[in-house]
Amino acid sequence: MTESDPSGWQQLHRHFYKLRKREIVSLRLESQARRLKVLSGKQGEGQSAETVRHKTPEAVPSDGNIVEMLKEGRRRSRPDPLVSVTEDLRAWFEEEPGRTGRELLQRLQSIYPGEYPDNLIRTVQRRVKDWRRDRGIP
Incomplete structure (x- = not known):
């Protein structure tokens, strides 16, 4: 086999690599969805866990501002150190x-x-x- 025509094992390796990569991304999204669910203490505020997990268009706000949506989900991990000043x-x-x-x-x-x-x-x-x-x- 030439370098431009990969052998069967190389094709198989690429195929499994792509599958594994998709699986990792899927696991990360599921983990994010669980975290959001735990942080919010609810199934979702207007969103199902399924919507958050798969990042479907329903999860995007009507104005399209995804950054604001993500900021809303953030919580302070400690008190504001500058609150008094x-x-x-x-x-x-x-x-x-x-x-x-x-x-x-x-x-x-x-x-x-x-x-x-x-x-x-x-x-x-x-x-x-x-x-x-x-x-x-x-």
Whole structure:
């Protein structure tokens, strides 16, 4: 057999590989459906488990915004660490919209030393990103 004409065992291997790949994808979708069912505590809010499992068009919102649909399913895994200072951060951002998340976190750390660690940078950056989007700032 030539390289362009695969042998029987190569064809068989490809066939089983494709089947296995489909099976893995199917298992992942079933796992997602179970997780969604457990998180929501219900069969589904307007959706059956079957709809979620197979990602059929019925699972897509009427406006087509899948990202928003997925965000709705998310739950916080821990309490918001910035809940007590969000208003301060927002006020500082409103004063100077050009400030970065890093600058706002540093200002917060200077006012409350040792209370807000550096690992909160992504949380602050996400907030700033949302605030900029709300104001229409690129």
